[in-house]
Amino acid sequence: MRNKLEEAKNIMKVAVKEDTTAFAKEIQRKCGQDVLTCYQCRKCTMGCPMAFRMETKVNELMRAIQLGLRDEVLSADTMWWCVSCETCATRCPQGIEIVEVMDVLRETAIKEDYYIPVESIEAFHKVFLRSVEAYGRLYEMGFAMDLNLMLKDPLKDADLGPVMMAKGKLKLRPHKVKDLKSVKKLFENVRKLEESRV
Amino acid sequence: MKYAYYPGCSLESSAKEYDLSIRACCQYAGVDLIEVPDWICCGASSAHATSHLLSIALPAKTLVQTEKMGLHQIIAPCIACLTRLKVADMEMEEHGDLKKDVETVLESTYKGSVRVRNILDVFLNDVGLEKIEKTVTTPLTGLKVACYYGCLLTRPPHIAQFDDVENPHSMDDLMRAIGAETVDWSFKTDCCGVSMSLAETDVALELTNKVLEGARDAGADCVAVACPLCQSNLDLRQKAIGNKFGVFYDMPILYFSQLMGLAFGATTTDVGLEKVIVNPFPVLGAI
Incomplete structure (x- = not known):
């Protein structure tokens, strides 16, 4: 009996050796969302339109965060398939704004150079913001063409170009905002402020 | 009824017909739209996936411009733009530190006096179903x-x-x-x-x-x-x-x-x- 008790105590020691909640607390500090309150009802995954594509489902990701599996979570595919449709967050009985958690995970994974399993989505964000920084507005046609080049598939959707053109839905040239200086300044200031906080 | 109008990038090209039809409907319904001069992109859907500060600062610039126009309501027909403008306004109101950071980035201040309005909401609640029914020919x-x-x-x-x-x-x-x-x-x-x-x-x-x-x-x-x-x-x-x-x-x-x-x-x-x-x-x- 005595031995059994010691054994149990030792197992407990292993389980609580390190503070497994540190990662969940980091997320809470960054976006205010307390993932530790998740009790695995799985409503998030049930309503998720992208669950069919995710290797790690949303509820599994929440559990992994609770267990402090930082590396596994930051290299998961979940947040890269997430389309921010907000169905999970709307239905979560604990009121966790799951999309805000996804945003923190995406931002952290990029900043810490984690491997991103859905390459095309990372490219999408990069090319999108590059266009906004260059012109102040998104230049849709240039954006689509740059993205295709980055994905090494330059003729992707080439059949749609003439269709949209005929309908007057594509602008051939970007619309540059007049005060482009202030846009560049905005992007620079964001980078400066973020770097000063690392 | 006067509102600042933020068309957003799509309404300039792939969704030109949304812009045209919104302007037409507003004219019939007596809603005055004044386009935000030289507006910039709201950053949806990429800014929030890569930098939280950038995702608030981009739409915040439009909110600051709206205040400078002396208007207190802004209509963004694109739902993605609408959401980003709303999130920026709400988060800056809730988090003083974030608001300070955004103001540093923009090099201007935001009083927080702008209401971001959904276009359906404007037609339903400001114009009203009764007037809409009467306008139908x-x-x-x-x-x-x-x-x-x-x-x-x-x-x-x-x-x-x-x-x-x-x-x-x-x-x-x-x-x-x-x-x-x-x-x-x-x-x-x-x-x-x-x-x-x-x-x-x-x-x-x-x-x-x-x-x-x-x-x-x-x-x-x-x-x-x-x-x-x-x-x-x-x-x-x-x-x-x-x-x-x-x-x-x-x-x-x-x-x-x-x-x-x-x-x-x-x-x-x-x-x-x-x-x-x-x-x-x-x-x-x-x-």
Whole structure:
């Protein structure tokens, strides 16, 4: 009996050796969302339109965060398939704004150079913001063409170009905002402020 | 009724007909739109996935400009823009530190006096159904419309603060006020997958197919939308869906404002009906 008790105590020691909640607390500090309150009802995954594509489902990701599996979570595919449709967050009985958690995970994974399993989505964000920084507005046609080049598939959707053109839905040239200086300044200031906080 | 108007990037090119039809409807309904001068992109849907500060600073610039115009309400017809503007306004109000950071980035201050308004909300609650009914000269009698709300019109509820989150009816109310019939269907708030449309097209097609199938099965003649991203995703890829799933829907995807404009007496060119890819003229023929 005595031995059994010691054994149990030792197992407990292993389980609580390190503070497994540190990662969940980091997320809470960054976006205010307390993932530790998740009790695995799985409503998030049930309503998720992208669950069919995710290797790690949303509820599994929440559990992994609770267990402090930082590396596994930051290299998961979940947040890269997430389309921010907000169905999970709307239905979560604990009121966790799951999309805000996804945003923190995406931002952290990029900043810490984690491997991103859905390459095309990372490219999408990069090319999108590059266009906004260059012109102040998104230049849709240039954006689509740059993205295709980055994905090494330059003729992707080439059949749609003439269709949209005929309908007057594509602008051939970007619309540059007049005060482009202030846009560049905005992007620079964001980078400066973020770097000063690392 | 005076409002600042933020068209957003899509309404300049791929969703030009949304811009045209919103302006037409507002003119008929007595809503004055004053475009924010030299506005910049709100950063959706990439800024929030990569930098929280950038995702607030970009739309905050537009909010600051609105204050400088001396206006206190802003309309953003694109639901993605609408959400980003709202999130920026709400987060800056809730978090003083964030507001300070944003003001440092923008090198200007924001008083927080701007209300970000959803265009459906403006038509329903500022103009009112009664006035809309009175403005109708050509009721869309006999047209069966599936109203598609997509993700962000009602979600997340604490940001959208609009309509029933799982079974919204505001667009249905508007469509009925202009004489159309609306169908009951299960895909009103399902996601169309547009954010995957360019980078992972196959994945987007799965979601788009379900929405179009739902509208067809409910007996709709056309789908009405209020978001340029939903519109282009549902309209542009019906051929690709046909090739992948073997079903060619031929379902016109129209902005609610195109239908409203037509009912108010605008011409098809006024509301940019010719710009829609799947030809809507056959189903509108009788009107």
